[in-house]
Amino acid sequence: MNPSNDGTKARRVAAMFSRISRRYDFMNTVMTAGRHDRWRRLAARAATEGLAPGLALDVATGTGCLALELARHPEARDVVGVDFVPEMLSLARAKETRHRPTPDVAWALGDALALPFADGAFMCATSGFALRNVSDVRRALGEMARVVRPGGRVAVLEITPLERSGLAARALSLYFRRVVPMLGQWLAGDRDAYTYLPDSVRGFPTCPELARLMEEVGLVKVRWRLLGGGLVALHVGEVR
Ligand SMILES: C[S@@+](CC[C@H](N)C(=O)[O-])C[C@H]1O[C@@H](n2cnc3c(N)ncnc32)[C@H](O)[C@@H]1O
Numbered sequence: 001m002n003p004s005n006d007g008t009k010a011r012r013v014a015a016m017f018s019r020i021s022r023r024y025d026f027m028n029t030v031m032t033a034g035r036h037d038r039w040r041r042l043a044a045r046a047a048t049e050g051l052a053p054g055l056a057l058d059v060a061t062g063t064g065c066l067a068l069e070l071a072r073h074p075e076a077r078d079v080v081g082v083d084f085v086p087e088m089l090s091l092a093r094a095k096e097t098r099h100r101p102t103p104d105v106a107w108a109l110g111d112a113l114a115l116p117f118a119d120g121a122f123m124c125a126t127s128g129f130a131l132r133n134v135s136d137v138r139r140a141l142g143e144m145a146r147v148v149r150p151g152g153r154v155a156v157l158e159i160t161p162l163e164r165s166g167l168a169a170r171a172l173s174l175y176f177r178r179v180v181p182m183l184g185q186w187l188a189g190d191r192d193a194y195t196y197l198p199d200s201v202r203g204f205p206t207c208p209e210l211a212r213l214m215e216e217v218g219l220v221k222v223r224w225r226l227l228g229g230g231l232v233a234l235h236v237g238e239v240r
Pocket residue numbers: 003004010013014017040059060061062063064065066082083084085088110111112113127128129130133134135
């Protein structure tokens with residue numbers, strides 16, 4: 001496997017998720033006060049609702065939460081979750097066993113920047129909290145658009161960089177910069193990984209910028225909605 005065109009970042013990211021894999025779901029629950037599952041549910045619905053049945057893809061699926069949400073929708077005949085960290089996929093596989101009955105989910109080792117799938121193979125492609133971690137967001141979006149059939153959807157759930165000023169924004173920024181690394185240290189034994197999190201959000205495109213990137217890779221009718229009081233955004237676009 002070729003992890004990415006920026007080997008350094010890809011290797012660092014892969015090593016970090018391999019290290020924190022066992023605490024990943026627990027940390028998400030603590031950091032979001034349990035709201036992260038609802039956001040994935042909304043993303044899965046936005047990606048699938050009303051489409052003709054077909055295969056659904058979750059890119060950088062991690063421990064598989066969003067892939068398993070996709071599998072609950074009747075439009076998703078079968079689901080594929082792809083990630084480049086085997087430890088995350090092992091946890092996804094174990095979780096799928098606990099979630100039965102759901103349609104089968106296939107777990108595939110692969111790079112978001114070079115998806116190992118044919119053009120137009122899927123009715124939709126999602127990514128949850130993943131694009132911050134890739135070295136080339138545009139290329140990852142291009143790959144998602146490439147593997148979705150015409151009329152299908154690409155849905156991206158991601159933490160938003162703070163654009164607003166004011167007390168709430170300052171409190172959120174403080175939470176990310178000070179509290180999250182501390183929680184990472186105490187609960188996951190990995191301060192670095194949870195210091196990286198706010199850094200990766202800071203460098204990520206704003207909502208309008210991300211929408212523009214989606215349009216640049218050929219997606220149309222791109223729209224987004226803010227969730228969690230503006231902490232998270234769900235972008236959806238359609239393949240022409
Ligand atoms: C923050 S986790 C998100 C996991 C999951 N999507 C969720 O909703 O919780 C980021 C995931 O992206 C994966 N990842 C990062 N870069 C990747 C790449 N280039 N190709 C495939 N997976 C990648 C990591 O291994 C990790 O599992």
